Amino acid sequence: MAMNAERTGAALGTGNVLQGSPSAEASQADIFLKDVFLKDVFLKDVFLAQRMAIVGQLTGGVVHDFNNILTVIAGTIEILAEAVAGQPELETVAGLN
Amino acid sequence: MPRILVVDDDPMVCMAIEIYLERHSFQVTIADGGEAGLRALEGVAFDLMIVDIFMPHMRGFESIRIFHERAPSVPLIAMSGYAFANLDSPAPDFLRMALELGATRCLRKPFAPVALLTVINECLEEAQSRFTSVVQLR
Numbered sequence: 001m002a003m004n005a006e007r008t009g010a011a012l013g014t015g016n017v018l019q020g021s022p023s024a025e026a027s028q029a030d031i032f033l034k035d036v037f038l039k040d041v042f043l044k045d046v047f048l049a050q051r052m053a054i055v056g057q058l059t060g061g062v063v064h065d066f067n068n069i070l071t072v073i074a075g076t077i078e079i080l081a082e083a084v085a086g087q088p089e090l091e092t093v094a095g096l097n
Numbered sequence: 098m099p100r101i102l103v104v105d106d107d108p109m110v111c112m113a114i115e116i117y118l119e120r121h122s123f124q125v126t127i128a129d130g131g132e133a134g135l136r137a138l139e140g141v142a143f144d145l146m147i148v149d150i151f152m153p154h155m156r157g158f159e160s161i162r163i164f165h166e167r168a169p170s171v172p173l174i175a176m177s178g179y180a181f182a183n184l185d186s187p188a189p190d191f192l193r194m195a196l197e198l199g200a201t202r203c204l205r206k207p208f209a210p211v212a213l214l215t216v217i218n219e220c221l222e223e224a225q226s227r228f229t230s231v232v233q234l235r
């Protein structure tokens with residue numbers, strides 16, 4: 001057990017982590033492994049947050065462009081609706097928006 | 098005939114607004130960005146400005162702040178098509194912030210041309226009544 005833990009510690013570059021009595025060694029190893037685990041979880045959360053931020057920016061950009069296009073469409077339909085005033089068939093089409 | 102300056106980096110938005118407003122007896126000048134808009138402000142006295150929030154070469158709300166500083170007496174309508182994917186998130190309300198920076202009114206794209214016309218008329222009426230009350234005070 002101690003040997004395995006020592007190997008784990010050595011593999012992670014912490015040669016002096018495991019010292020003292022067997023129970024103290026186990027406790028220190030637990031803390032160390034917990035720290036490594038928490039760091040790993042934290043980094044995963046950070047990466048996820050960064051990815052979500054990028055997705056949000058991209059989505060916001062697409063929505064922005066889409067809203068611009070809709071503004072143009074609404075404007076031009078209104079202009080055309082005024083132009084076809086007095087022509088009932090075309091007025092109906094212009095009123096579909 | 099009221100003179101209106103339209104500043105938007107999207108040429109199609111500029112053109113649509115220009116044609117629509119000219120059909121409603123407004124004299125319209127369009128500018129494709131902040132710098133062009135500021136140059137247009139130097140030569141002509143406008144009755145109203147319609148400015149897009151977030152344009153290239155302008156950082157964030159810089160456009161609203163700068164245009165308001167250059168012509169503080171001219172009503173400014175801020176417009177923006179920027180939106181967040183999740184409306185429930187505590188995202189900043191850019192249009193409200195634009196009002197705090199000097200915009201008279203705000204329009205969220207897409208907007209109906211009638212809404213634009215209504216807001217323009219409100220702004221012009223308010224500016225006119227403010228001008229009248231100032232003249233009366235003198």
